[in-house]
Each structure stands twice: as C-alpha cells, then as structure tokens.
Amino acid sequence: MKRLVVVLLAAGGLAWWWRSRSSGNADTWSTPTGSEPTPYEPPKLGGDVDPELLAILACPLDKQPVTRQGNYLVCGECQRHYPIRDGIPVMLIDEALTPEQAAAAPI
Numbered sequence: 001m002k003r004l005v006v007v008l009l010a011a012g013g014l015a016w017w018w019r020s021r022s023s024g025n026a027d028t029w030s031t032p033t034g035s036e037p038t039p040y041e042p043p044k045l046g047g048d049v050d051p052e053l054l055a056i057l058a059c060p061l062d063k064q065p066v067t068r069q070g071n072y073l074v075c076g077e078c079q080r081h082y083p084i085r086d087g088i089p090v091m092l093i094d095e096a097l098t099p100e101q102a103a104a105a106p107i
C-alpha cells in the first residue's frame with residue numbers, strides 16, 4: 001500500500017510540473033498549421049475517491065488521518081484542506097488550504 005501513496009505523490013508532482021510548464025511559455029509551443037490548439041483544461045475539483053485509498057491517506061505534515069469534506073480531504077490535526085482533483089487527492093502541503101484559507105473559501 002505504501003507504493004500507492006508514492007505513486008500519488010508522483011502524480012501530484014507531475015500535475016505541478018504540467019501546470020508550471022503550461023503557464024507562461026505558451027508562445028514557445030508552435031501549433032501545427034491547420035489544426036486548432038487544444039485548450040488547456042485544469043483538473044476539476046472533486047471526483048470519487050476510493051474509500052480504501054482514503055483510509056490509508058494521511059496528512060504529509062503530521063501523519064494524521066484525513067477525512068473527506070466536500071472536495072477536500074481535511075487533516076484532523078492541523079485542519080489543512082487537501083484538494084481532490086479529478087478523483088485524485090493532492091496530498092501536497094503547498095497545494096493544501098490552511099484553515100484560514102478554507103474558512104474564507106466556500107467548499
């Protein structure tokens with residue numbers, strides 16, 4: 001089961017890489033003539049998460065279990081909100097909402 005978590009972390013890193021690549025240097029990507037450029041669609045918040053997966057996930061900061069609240073996984077200890085994007089929990093501290101941010105943003 002540990003391998004699954006590693007894969008998820010890798011997926012989160014990949015999403016970050018993709019986002020940082022697609023923002024900014026859009027002009028360096030030449031589109032072939034005659035074809036429409038594919039608009040970039042950011043992953044949607046939410047989606048179904050496997051309950052088995054949910055059971056083994058933990059907050060990367062304090063290793064406490066997380067519970068689902070709307071489109072987020074919320075740590076029982078630090079109350080950080082980890083977003084679920086297209087059914088994939090993004091367990092990255094940088095991507096998480098702090099309790100203050102979560103209170104300001106509707107879930």
Ligand SMILES: [Zn+2]
Binds near residue numbers: 061076079
């Ligand atoms: Zn936590």
